[in-house]
Amino acid sequence: MSKLFKLGQIFIIAMLLFSCKTPTPKDLAKENLIPKPSKLIAKGSSFELTKNTVIYVEAKSEGAEQIGTYLANFLKPATGFILQVKSADNAMDKKGISLSLSDSKKTLGDEGYELNIGEKKVQLQAYTLAGLFRGIQTLRQLLPARIESNKLQEGPWEMASGTIEDAPNFGFRGAMLDVSRHFFGVDDVKRFIDLIAAYKMNILHLHLSDDQGWRIEIKAWPNLTTHGGSTQVGGGEGGFYTQEQYTDIVNYAQERFITIIPEIDMPGHTNAALASYAELNANNKTTELYTGTEVGFSTLATDKDITYKFIDDVVREITALTPGPYIHIGGDESHVTAKDDYIEFINKVQDIVNAHGKQMIGWADIAAGSLKDNSIAQFWQTKPDNALKAVKQNVKVIMSPAAKAYLDIQYDSICPLGLHWAGYIEVDKAYNWTLESNVEGISKEDIIGIEAPLWTETIKTNDDIDYMVFPRLPGYAELGWSSNDDKSWDEYKVRLGKQKSRFEFMGINYYKSELVPWEDVE
Numbered sequence: 176m177s178k179l180f181k182l183g184q185i186f187i188i189a190m191l192l193f194s195c196k197t198p199t200p201k202d203l204a205k206e207n208l209i210p211k212p213s214k215l216i217a218k219g220s221s222f223e224l225t226k227n228t229v230i231y232v233e234a235k236s237e238g239a240e241q242i243g244t245y246l247a248n249f250l251k252p253a254t255g256f257i258l259q260v261k262s263a264d265n266a267m268d269k270k271g272i273s274l275s276l277s278d279s280k281k282t283l284g285d286e287g288y289e290l291n292i293g294e295k296k297v298q299l300q301a302y303t304l305a306g307l308f309r310g311i312q313t314l315r316q317l318l319p320a321r322i323e324s325n326k327l328q329e330g331p332w333e334m335a336s337g338t339i340e341d342a343p344n345f346g347f348r349g350a351m352l353d354v355s356r357h358f359f360g361v362d363d364v365k366r367f368i369d370l371i372a373a374y375k376m377n378i379l380h381l382h383l384s385d386d387q388g389w390r391i392e393i394k395a396w397p398n399l400t401t402h403g404g405s406t407q408v409g410g411g412e413g414g415f416y417t418q419e420q421y422t423d424i425v426n427y428a429q430e431r432f433i434t435i436i437p438e439i440d441m442p443g444h445t446n447a448a449l450a451s452y453a454e455l456n457a458n459n460k461t462t463e464l465y466t467g468t469e470v471g472f473s474t475l476a477t478d479k480d481i482t483y484k485f486i487d488d489v490v491r492e493i494t495a496l497t498p499g500p501y502i503h504i505g506g507d508e509s510h511v512t513a514k515d516d517y518i519e520f521i522n523k524v525q526d527i528v529n530a531h532g533k534q535m536i537g538w539a540d541i542a543a544g545s546l547k548d549n550s551i552a553q554f555w556q557t558k559p560d561n562a563l564k565a566v567k568q569n570v571k572v573i574m575s576p577a578a579k580a581y582l583d584i585q586y587d588s589i590c591p592l593g594l595h596w597a598g599y600i601e602v603d604k605a606y607n608w609t610l611e612s613n614v615e616g617i618s619k620e621d622i623i624g625i626e627a628p629l630w631t632e633t634i635k636t637n638d639d640i641d642y643m644v645f646p647r648l649p650g651y652a653e654l655g656w657s658s659n660d661d662k663s664w665d666e667y668k669v670r671l672g673k674q675k676s677r678f679e680f681m682g683i684n685y686y687k688s689e690l691v692p693w694e695d696v697e
């Protein structure tokens with residue numbers, strides 16, 4: 176009996192010793208965060224996440240509980256921990272992880288946050304829920320890379336201690352996915368949303384219509400999807416989102432503080448619509464569905480009333496599905512629309528979009544029209560003339576220069592996917608520029624941010640998406656988020672190389688560029 180008692184005592188002491196062991200000291204300054212935070216002070220110790228860690232959410236912080244739950248759910252698969260999320264008064268005083276909204280963080284803006292990591296407490300504060308969400312992405316990168324796995328991994332789960340104060344340089348940081356040339360279903364889009372959210376992007380532009388397919392249900396014009404959505408590049412079966420499915424995507428993005436920008440491209444890039452409704456064509460005849468990759472051959476009949484009735488219906492239905500402020504109307508490469516007709520068309524469509532209470536975005540070609548100063552031009556061409564014309568009209572610009580920011584442009588001449596009409600974009604070239612110095616005559620005040628578009632003429636699967644998007648996308652995210660004061664490819668490439676294990680645990684089929692010193696890290 177007493178032997179058993181002694182054994183029991185030893186066991187309890189051993190357990191206590193084990194559970195009280197101090198975590199390995201870690202240096203926050205050596206962590207490889209992308210995007211790089213604005214301010215960081217290392218304290219040299221660490222915090223250990225265990226199965227008993229509680230996520231406290233400040234009771235007064237409306238909506239923060241949802242973010243606590245997002246964090247608990249994120250941590251679950253790799254750690255196996257089912258962490259409790261508790262609402263508490265004075266959450267910041269509790270041991271464990273605490274999340275709180277605070278007016279004192281207003282100076283950090285709409286997406287900034289402050290993260291304090293001590294040995295016993297991790298305190299995340301922000302002015303907004305979006306700020307808390309962005310801060311969680313930092314916390315995520317401070318844990319070992321295997322936290323990204325969806326299979327159970329071994330601990331310990333330690334984070335370096337210190338303070339990070341962080342806020343974005345630009346309020347608009349996004350990617351575009353072309354779901355028209357090749358269709359990607361709801362789960363694929365959600366996966367893409369999660370990938371861009373990890374790098375603190377806040378915009379996903381969906382290119383929902385083009386010559387090869389119309390991908391969003393419009394109840395007033397059902398053939399757009401039943402016929403116009405029935406194929407894709409190469410002749411595959413295509414597809415489309417019902418309005419319910421699209422709403423599911425919008426909500427999923429919103430939970431990650433990402434705004435979806437829907438694009439209906441017009442008056443060119445409209446063959447799928449022209450094949451679906453004869454009345455949208457100048458000659459009242461439907462066209463054939465198109466599965467090739469040429470551009471610039473289609474146009475809506477710009478002088479017919481029915482065309483504007485059609486656009487009004489489409490914009491109305493899409494507006495009802497769009498909590499964000501923007502509707503993108505394309506406007507690029509309308510090579511078979513007469514110039515004067517194009518100008519009149521853009522002006523009319525701008526009025527329609529505004530009448531539905533939304534701001535119009537268009538590819539910078541729209542600067543041919545008379546733009547209102549709440550419209551936005553997306554710079555993409557190799558020559559900046561259109562973007563400069565937009566700025567002269569007091570219009571703000573999104574930076575998406577094809578030669579630097581296009582995710583479908585090949586890395587090099589042996590790249591198995593993508594196009595090379597805008598040259599090649601190796602990982603260094605993708606990173607080595609700044610938004611504010613890219614075009615002479617377009618300064619920081621004219622620019623709302625960056626968007627990296629992925630056109631999908633050659634992209635058919637999630638693996639294809641990954642290969643073109645990674646590892647360039649984290650660089651674009653950093654171009655939009657971090658300040659450029661001490662920007663250097665040589666410093667960045669080391670941080671990027673250390674994302675290797677993280678990419679692998681995330682299941683990302685990334686391009687292993689020889690320019691990046693890839694390295695396995697904890």
Ligand code: TNX
Pocket residue numbers: 470507508538555581583584594630631632
């Ligand atoms: C040009 S970029 C296009 C797209 C193509 C892309 C391929 C733009 C506004 N128009 O239609 O898919 O090049 O890189």
